[in-house]
Amino acid sequence: MRSLLAILFFSIAAYADTNVLVLDGPETNFMRDALKRIDCPFKSIVKLDASALQPNRILILSGKEPSLDVGDGKLIESYLQSGGSVLAIGGGAKWMLNAKLFDASGYYPTGTTIHQSTFDGYHPVTFGYPMQKPYKNWVVGVPMLLRATDGPLMRSGPRAVSILSAGGPFSLAAYQRIGKGIALLIGPDPQGGDEYLTLDKPTVSLGSDLKTDLLLVNAIAWLRDPGCNLIPNSGFEDAADTNDDKSHWEITLRNNAKSQWQHSEAPEGKVYLTLEGTKANSSASVSSYRPIVAEGGAQFTLSFRHKATSAWKWEVAHFTSASEETRKATKPQPLSVAASATWQKSEVTLTIPNDSPYLAINARLDGIGTLSLDEITLKKKP
Amino acid sequence: MNNHPSLFMRTSVWLVFLAATGALADTPLSTQPSALLTESLSLAKKRTDHGDVRTTAALRLGATMRLAGMKDAAKQALEECIALNEKDSDPDYEREEVRIELAREFLLLGMVERARSILKESKEGHYDYDLIGQEVFARTALEMGDAAEAESAIHTALELAQRSGRKLTKTGNAMLCSLGRLALGLKKPELARQAESVVKDEIWKSVMLGDQAVALAEQGHAEEAMRVAARANDQHMAVLAQGRVAAAILERKESADAVVAALRQTAAKIKSAEARDFALQVATGKLAAAGGSALAVQIAAEIQNPVTRLLALCPIVETLSFDGLMSALIACPAEDQPVLAEVLTSACGAKGLMAQSLSAAATVHQGWPRVRALCDAARRLMKTKSRDDAVKLLGAANVELSQITDAGWHCHARTQLALAAHQLGDEAMEEQQLKEACSEALRLDGVEDRRTALSQAVEAALLCGRKELAARTLTEALRSNPSTAVRDTLVPMLIDAGQPDAALAEVTNSPLKDDFGRRFVVYRLAKAGRLSDAVDLAKKIPSRFQSEALADIALAQLKLPKPAVRGTRVVGLSLHGGWSSWVGQLEHMGVAWEVMPFSLPYLEGADGLAARYTMLGYPGAGDHHYQVSAAGEEHVRDYLREGGGMFGICAGQLLATGHQTGHQYMPSDFYYMRGQGAHQVQVAHQHPAGLGLPPVVIINRMNGDFMLPRPGCDVLGWYDKQNICAAVSTSRYGFGRVAVSSPHPESGRELEHVDRVFIALTFWTMEGAP
16 A cells, blocks of 8 residues: 555656646635645646646646636636646536536535445546545445535536446546546545534544545546556555455456465566466456446557466456446457466557446456466556 | 456356256245245255344244244254354344344243343343343243243343443443333332432433332322422423323322422423423323323423424314414414424314314415325324214315326325225225326336336225225236336235236246345235245245245244233334434433334234334344345335334335335335435425424434435435435325434434434324324
8 A cells, every 4th residue: 555655646746847736715725735745736726827727737626616717617628628637626526517518417415425435447546445444344445535515426427437436326536538638526525624513513524534635646646647557456466365355356266276376476566366277167267356447439458467378368348337237238358368388478459449438357267277467457558 | 345246257146046946946845834944944054145144034933933833943943043143143233133032032932041041141342232131031021921030130130230330321221221111010119219220321310210200100109209200300301200290190180280380390490492392392292191281281381482382282282272373373484384284284183173174274385285184184083073074174185186286296195095085984085096096107107106106006905905906007007018126016016916826927927126025925925825836936036035935934824923912002113223322312202112123023913013013113224124024024014004103214214215125115216325424404394294493404324325205205304405315204104104314313412403303203103293
C-alpha cells in the first residue's frame, strides 16, 4: 500500500508545475485543504477564465455551489473537446449534469450521507482499495465516502462509464471521454466535508480520517496519465496469498490442478504465479477478480510475462455494464499463446467494443503442464 | 463478500447443482412426518454450507421433531445443532441467539437440566445473552405451567446480574425489568423488588416501580401503590406509572381522583413541553381505556400542543362536543388538519358516530386518504353499532373512488373497499369492488405496479373466500407471459385459489426463479393435502434447501401448539437482531413487549402469533429470512392477512418488503444502497403517523433499502425532495398493518423527533391510530 501511494504521489509531483485549477464553492475550503494534504500543487480560481483552460490542465469543480455561470458550460465543453480534463466532485458533479456536459442523470438524497461503494470494475481511480478497514469487514470497494455537498448519485447513460457503484442503479464515480478530454465525476466528496448529524450543527469529517483522500490522489493521477495500467496488483506483489478481494485475482483449479505463488526469481518484483495441470482433464486459470473498466471503442495492449511447458490461452469477455443483472456479455474470446521454456514478455492488442467498456481477462491452462505468469498490464494504446 | 463470482465458475456450480438434485431423484420418500423428518435430518447432515442458514435450519428440524412427538430424534437433532452452532455461527451474537433457542427447545422437550446447562455454556463477554437466556427460559417455563422453574430462572438471572458487578446495558435493564414482571405474575413481589434493586438506571427503575405499583393497585392497595409510584424518579415514567395505577383503580370501580391529581403535579415537573405532552397523552390513553373519560379529559386539557391534545381526546370523542373538536382541529397547523380529520373520522367510527365520522371525513385529503379514512371508520363502526351506518360510510368511500386518478392506487382503493365490505357483510359491494379491482389490475401497465395490484386484488379475493375470481384472475395474468417477478408472486397463489394442478404445471414448465418462492409452493401444496406433489417438488429445490423443504412438509401436517392463554397481547420483538433500542421506546409509550424466539412464527403458526402479539417487531440485523424460514414466512403472512401487525426496521424492512423472500407485505421495490449516515428524511404530511412531525427529521441509516413505493405504500418520509425513494412507510396487508423504516428511528435520544417517528409508526401498526 505504501509503495502504491508513493507511486501515485510521485505521478502528481511529476506534474507539479501544472496545473491543477480548483474552482469551488465559496462556503468551503475542504478541497484546497485536501490538495495540500496530498501535496498536490494547485491554483485556486474564483471565476472561469478561458485563458487558464489549457488542454494539459485539470480543472477541479467542487463544493456545493462552484461559482460557475450558465455560459461557462460552453467554455468547459470546448476545453474538454481540446483535451482538457475535468474532475467534478459533489456540487461540481451536479453542475456538470445540470449543464448537460455529462451523460448521466442525478438523484439527490437529502442530508449528508456516507456511502459504502462497490467496484463496478477495476480502474486506476480505485487502486489501493479495499484497504485497511475503517469500517468493519469492508473489503469490496471504497468505503466511507461522505456525500457532503449535494453531489449526484448518477444513472449513467451509454456514453458515461461507471467506476464505483452506490448500489441500486446508481454510480458514485463515472467518467466520460468528451472530444480529446476526459470528465471524471465523483458524486460524494473524497476530500471530506461538513457532515450534518443534526440539522444545524455540522461535524467536520476529513478525507484523511475517512481514508478517502486516496481516491482524490488516484483521480488526479489518472487524469494526468489516462494511458496508465488499468490492472491492480499486476505483478502479484500485494496480498497474493490472501483472499480474492484483497489480491484482486481469482484462481480456479479443476481436476487436481495446482497453483502456487512463487517468491523467488520473479522476472518482475518478488512474486510470480505458477499454474500447474497434473491430468489430461485438468484446468487451471487466473482471472481478474472483478471486470476492468476500459473504454469503449479504444484499443488496449495486454502485456504479460510468461513461460509455459505447453500452449495456453487468454480468454477475454466484454460487458456492456458492470451490473450482473443488466449487463450483456460477449462469449469469451480465446487468444492462444505458445509454450516457451524461458520467460518471455508478450503483448496482444484488444479492441474494446463501443458499447462494452468493461472486460474480464482469464489466463487458462488446460491439460498437463505448467504456466508461470507475472506483470500482467493493460494500457490504452496511444 | 463476493458480489461478482467468477464468470468462469458458474457453469461448474450449475453442474454440481444438477448432479445433487439428480442424485436424489430416484430416492422414494414417504410423506409421513416422521419419515420426512428422518430424511430431512439425513440430508441436513450432508449440507456443506455454513453459518446461520444451516444452524437455524437444524434448530427448526429438531423443534419440528419435538412437535411430531419424535423426542429421541429431536434430542439428537438438537444436540447436533449445538455442535453446528459452536462451529459455524458467526458473528457471536447469532451463536448466542441460537443457544437461547436451543435451551428453550430442550425445556419444551422436558429436559430441564440440559436446557440449564446450555444456558451456562455461554462465551465470555456475553453477559446480556445470559440474562436474555434466563428470561426466555423463565417465560417458557411459566407458559408450560412450571412456576418453580420460572422462579428458579429469575433467581439465576439476579445472581448473574449481582455477581457480574458490571453496569447493566439497555438489554440487561430490559431483561431484569421483564423478569420483575414475571415475578409479579408469579405473585412474588419480593422477587420483583429484588430485581428492581439490581437496576440502577433511573428510567428502568422507574418502570419497575410502576409495575409494582400497578400490581398493588390491582390488589386494592391504592395508597401503597401511589407511594411506590411516587418513588419513580424519572418523571415521564412516573406519569405513566400514575396513569396506570389510576387505570387499575378505575377498573376496580374506585375513585382515582387522588392519583390523577398527583399525576398532574408530576407532569408539571417535566421541563420539555413536548415530552410533557407526550407523557400526558399516554396517560390519557390509559385512563380512557379504563373507562375514565372524565379524568382523561382533565389530563388532556393540560396538553399544550393542539395536535397532541386532539389526538389524546380522539379515543373519548363520544364524551365531547364534536363541534368543539372540529374547532380544535381548525386551530391546528393547516398541514396537519386533513390528517387530524382522518384520525377523527376513524375515532368517530369507533364510537358509532356515523354522521360525525362523515362530517370529519369531508376535511380529509380527497382521494385515497379519504377512502382510507372512511374504510377504517366503517370497520370500526361495524364493531360498535349498526351495519347500516357502516355501509353508509363505505358508500361514501365508494363515491370518493372517482377522485383517485392513478390507476394503480385506484385498484388498491377498490381492494380496501372490498375487504371492508367483507368485514361488514356487504356482499354486493364486496363482489363489485373485487371484480373491478381484478379487472383493473389485469389492465395495468408497468411491471411493478401490475405485480402489486394483481397480488393485492387476488389476495383480497382469497380473503373474501372468492377463489373462483382469484383463480380466473391468476390464470389470465399468467397467460399473458408475465415477468419473472410477477410470476414468482402469482404462482404460489394458485394453490390458495384451489388450483394446485395449475401451480404444479407452472412450476414444471418453468421453475420459479426464487428459492423461497419454490418453498412456498411446496408448503402450500402440503397444506392443501397434496403431499406427494409437495415432496416431488421439494426434490427439485437446490440441494441445500431440500432438507428444510421436507421438514416444512412435515410441519404442514402437524397440529401446531396453542400458546398458553394470556391476559393481554404484546409487541413481540424478534430475538434475532438489535432490539435493545426498541424496548426503551416501547416503555416510554407504555406498550407491553416481550422478546419473541425467532423460530416462534415457524413453530406456532399464524394462530399462535395472533394469540400472543399485537405486532411483530423485526429490528436491524444481518438478515431475518433464514431465522424466520419459508414456512415461518408463510405463517407471518397468514398472521398479517388476518389482522396482525408488523414493524420492520433496516433488516426488518428487508423482510417486510420481500427483499429476500418475495413475500411483499409492504408494496415497494427497493434499491440496496450500502451506506450509513444521517439522512434528512422529508416528512410527508399525508398519513396519521406523520402527525406533529417537523418537515425534516434526521434519521440515521445503516444500509437500509431505498424504497420505490408502489400503490398501497403510504409514504411517511422520503429520502429526497422529489418523492422518488421512500425512507419510512406504512401499508395494509390483508386485514393487517405493516410499517417499515429504512433508517433507524428507534435509536434517537429521549423524545427527539426521530423517536416520535418510531412511536407513531408503532402505535399505528398496533392500533391504526397515532
